[in-house]
Amino acid sequence: MDNAKVLLPREIELDKCISANARYESARLDPEAIARLTESVVRVEGEVVATVTFERDLNSMRLVKGQAEADVVLVCERCGAEFVQHLCLEFVLTPDYERAKACNLLDKYEFIECNDAGKIDLYDLIEDGLILEVPSFPRHDEDDPACLRHGTQWSYGDVAPEAKENPFAALAALKGNLK
Numbered sequence: 001m002d003n004a005k006v007l008l009p010r011e012i013e014l015d016k017c018i019s020a021n022a023r024y025e026s027a028r029l030d031p032e033a034i035a036r037l038t039e040s041v042v043r044v045e046g047e048v049v050a051t052v053t054f055e056r057d058l059n060s061m062r063l064v065k066g067q068a069e070a071d072v073v074l075v076c077e078r079c080g081a082e083f084v085q086h087l088c089l090e091f092v093l094t095p096d097y098e099r100a101k102a103c104n105l106l107d108k109y110e111f112i113e114c115n116d117a118g119k120i121d122l123y124d125l126i127e128d129g130l131i132l133e134v135p136s137f138p139r140h141d142e143d144d145p146a147c148l149r150h151g152t153q154w155s156y157g158d159v160a161p162e163a164k165e166n167p168f169a170a171l172a173a174l175k176g177n178l179k
């Protein structure tokens, strides 16, 4: 099944991709090449998958648009247990900073830099984005029963003694009735 997915290229030439109308649909990222993401979490579960398209917009800005998803394992800060967090990233980026500046469009865009070879490193931008999506205080959802601390105080603190008392109270009432 993995082989059915295209491997997302690490670097692309933006002009070529735009003129070829290139599109990578649910392409997988080489797990060997996403070490920074892997190191920011306990582990990456399954594949990191991205859809990326390229276009020139009405302002003649060259855009890299896309969406990436990953399941990562984190440690819950409430209970210390591992859990899987789904990360979803959407991005629209351009390397055309100078053009945006000249056209007074700086606040309309988010920018990326081309590398020394004049290419866009897709892995870098996807990793950067996904790492920013990792919560700084990872934890299970408040009411997630999978959290080991879910309802701990509730069941051992308040409810348990009452649950013990109630049968005795019922018994006492029954005895009273019998007398």
Ligand SMILES: [Zn+2]
Binding pocket: 076, 077, 078, 079, 080, 081, 139, 140, 146, 147, 148, 149
């Ligand atoms: Zn938890």
